[in-house]
Amino acid sequence: MTTERPLALIIDDEPDICELIQVTLQRMEVDCHIAGTLHEARDLLGQHAFDLCITDMQLPDGNGIDLVRETVAERPELPMAVITAYGNMDTAVQALKAGAFDFVPKPVDLGMLRQLVGGATRLSHGPRIDRRSRDTLLGDSPAMQKIRGTIAKLARSTAPVYISGESGTGKELVARTIHDKGDRREKPFVPINCGAIPSELMESEFFGHVKGAFTGANRDKQGLFQAADGGTLFLDEIAELPQHMQVKLLRAIQEKAVRPVGSEQEISVNVRILSATHKDLGQLVDEGLFRQDLFYRINVIQLAVPSLRQRRQDIPMLVNHVLGRLTGDGDAPPVQLNDAALGALRAYAFPGNVRELENILERALTLCEGGVIEPEDLQLPDSPCGQPQDTAAAVPAPDDDFALDDYLADVEREVVIKALEKTGYNKTAAAQLLGISFRALRYKLKKLDME
Incomplete structure (x- = not known):
């Protein structure tokens, strides 16, 4: 054949x-x-x-x-x-x-x-693989559908990608998905938290060192660039890189080669660079805290990961997934949220995003009784009885990704949920509390996908 x-x-x-x-x-x-x-x-x-x-x-x-x-x-x-x-x-x-x-x-x-x-x-020319990522990056909101579509395109390239987004949105998961869907999937995916490496050890960690390069260097050591050769290097919290390492990283990206500490020879490396931070790199460039030429090299393609506030309709799916994962082991009966608890989560601001949701649900599992999570089990910050905090102040100031309609819908949804909770989910009483007709409330519930 x-x-x-x-x-x-x-x-x-x-x-x-x-x-x-x-x-x-x-x-x-x-x-x-x-x-x-x-x-x-x-x-x-x-x-x-x-x-x-x-x-x-x-x-x-x-x-x-x-x-x-x-x-x-x-x-x-x-x-x-x-x-x-x-x-x-x-x-x-x-x-x-x-x-x-x-x-x-x-x-x-x-x-x-x-x-x-x-x-x-x-x-x-190689075998086709299933490029769907819906089971990895959960959510059917337009924002998540757009992310998954973009990842399918980015997987076919070696271009550097800068992944922006708030803490806890899943930037590393996005980076790993880009790697897994591309031709480098059989090679290493090496994540580095740039803020977790002491400055004096950073060059050795990134590029390796030769025996005798410094006190304690008793043998040659391979750096993370070499460990990722042929695969993907994910530079998380890249904004934390000190200036001297920004220069060396820029050279490594441009030359596609690294020089171990203490060596006079450069070693060719073939890595795809993905980077991420929750900070505004553009602002750091303007302030002189991050090199403009390095930003230009790593920001060939920018991918913004949405906050949980921007995709509230995904919360029920995420809740089911997290609870399933947390209770999947053993023969314990399934745990569910009642309507009031789910409503509280949908109205909460989630400054810590998906990571905070996971922590809240893990705590609620410990506190709940009878396999049902109540609002008080969630212990949402500033709300000892489980009532959602006012999220209007938590919505970010308008920027390039700001959508006024989405913002107004979020505020309206929060107010409606609070009225429903205050009246024990009696729609007639909630409509009176809001100063609108029962028919108007039903229209809003349908419009906001809250029926």
């Missing part, structure tokens, strides 16, 4: 480079077509089902990035790689922003080229 060989398109007007890439790919059992112009490339793209496309930037009749943009739009399943001038990271970043799978600098490094081709063919 024979297997069809992958097919690549090489676009460059320099015959020597085309021949070098073609010979390298043929040794990897990849067949090739060659084009010297954008016009020839478009013709070939229309005639063949390619598994990989490698294009130079400057071509006689245009720019390779334009071809990347139009091809990614028409054939998002085709990995596009770009050949860039040596040391020109700005061009490489532009290519990645345009949708390129990866880049390789001139003069072409054959080792990097082989890694690039291997990753691209695994995506387009």
